Amino acid sequence: MVKRVIGGHWGLVPTLGKLAIDNQIEAYNFPQGAISHLFRDVAAGKPGTITKVGLHTFVDPRQDGGKINQATTEDLVELIQLRGEEYLFYKAFPINIALLRGTTADEEGNISMEHEALTLESLAIAQAVKNSGGIVIVQVERVTVQHHINPQMVIIPGIMVDSVVVADPAYHHQTFSEVFNPAYTGHITVPKTLIKRLPLDARKVIARRAAMFLKINSVVNLGIGMPEGVASVANEENILDYIIPTVEPGAIGGIPSGGLSFGAVSNAQAIISQPSQFDFYDGGGLNQAFLGMAEGDGTGNVNVSRFGNRIAGAGGFINISQNAKAVYFMGTFTAKSEIVVEDGQLKILKDSSQIKFVDQVGQITFNGKYSQSRGQIVYYITERAVFKLTEQGLELIEIAPGIDLQKDILDKMAFKPLISDELKTMDERIFLPKPMKIRKDEKVSFEDRVLFEQATNTMYINLEGIVIHNHDEVQEIEIALVEQFEQIGKKFKVVVNYDNFHIADEAERAFFEMVKRNNKKYFTSSTRYSTNAFFRRHIGTKFQKINAVLYANSDEAREHL
DSSP states (O other): OOOEEEESOOTTOHHHHHHHHTTSSEEEEOOHHHHHHHHHHHHTTOSEEEESTTTTSTTSTTTTTTBOSTTOOOOOEEEEEETTEEEEEEEOOOOOEEEEEOSEEOTTOOEEOTTOSOOTTHHHHHHHHHHTTOEEEEEESEEOSSOOOOGGGEEEOGGGOSEEEEOOGGGOOSSSSOSOOGGGGTSSOOOGGGSOOOOSSHHHHHHHHHHTTOOTTOEEEEOSSTTHHHHHHHHHTTOGGGSEEEOTTSEESSEEOOGGGBTBEETOSEEOOHHHHHHHHHTTOOSEEEEEOSEEETTOOEEOSEETTEEOOOTTHHHHHHHSSEEEEEOOSBSSOEEEEETTEEEEEEOOSOBSEESSOSSOSBOHHHHHHTTOEEEEEOSSEEEEEETTEEEEEEEOTTOOIIIIIGGGOSSOOEEEEEEEEOOGGGGSSSOOOGGGGOOOOOTTTEEEEGGGTEEEEEOTTOEEOSHHHHHHHHHHHHHHHHHHOSOEEEEEEOTTOEEOHHHHHHHHHHHHHHHHHHEEEEEEEOSOHHHHHHHHHHHHTTTOOEESSHHHHHHTO
């Protein structure tokens, strides 16, 4: 009955995957974000979706065009030029039937989703099918005849619904592995203590090293599989609240779930539609992305989508890896090795012959050279080595304690990487059972954070990225600042940068008392700024209480000196 399948994720549909491998159906693998946006464009009657997502990957028609097998011959992706730049054009097509799900339907067919973990592309799909002249069928948990659904709760309007099916509860689980979790819908808030700590093994080593790259106030995507451990480590280290986790199906903030509940989030700040989330991702909204890695090669290419006759699919990987400002690929160095962590070292009990750093990846899901041409920051994190992507290819920058460079790393790679002149041993705390206490890593040093401009008698102080946890750390900062102030020998004007600055509640009183003292003793005038609107709203009133103003950018701050 099935002629053609266009999918992002193929791993959870093994029967369809076998049909594709056996050339019994036409099969395409497109980026999930491109598919999400294509639904909207079909609904709008547009000829297709134009995007840079997929360039120089297997989706690019100069490679496979997203085709999975020889039975698939029609080109659904074109390379086009707009204003001198390359784009991919994903062709639109009519969609005849939609099978969707919701929670409640009223008598008019309006659908709400109060028990659903995510809304995904439900509205976009319904619109696309109706405007294609098709039929929309929605499976729900219940139908209400006594109440009218609040219009703001309606996700799929009744005018787009042709049929409603009330499901047997056994066929309406919230996720693949959970019947219903009220934390996914905001009905309850779960404590972070429920996040399981990982045992100290290769997986945790990788997650710990990745977590050390986390930046304060960073908007982060944590991928499925190995990257799920980053949330666990961040929680163990008490820094989960310092980042904003997101997942491509639409959740923002909270505690991401893993395994067969991947995509669902407990305690989310917000849940938006999947197409809207990909709008944000594709536009560069992600500061950091932590993603899985199955194969890598010397130019930095990564494959996560296909391994011989096994099709995993790219999912949202291409959208995320191509557009995040910084990308961290995570995976074991070889496949199926037996490794333990003992006495602060990594010990290989039995290494594997299945290498993952190969001459050429089986399929290009991430293109290293294209990434470098756009100035991305890219790292590859394994339990025994860390690499950085450079213009010349992969550079080895760290090795684990207990690991032999030649025997355990270079001999297990199909290519020879660059080796940093400053090759380091990975932080010893990663390999010890106690928490690493990376919250305390921010050192108070102002050698490169203070600039005094003699001509204008103005000091510029950069507090970007600094985290203050308690009263003692306020004192450390005050001592370091006063040392700089005393060197001037007179009162002066000051402009302070508070971007990505974080202060714990217990430290606020001491901090603002310090600011008030410095205003009176050292400054003729002072202004401060942060480009983060949420930070300004939260902390701005507290500055106002000491007659200080927090502006939106450095230009405004200088203007008001």
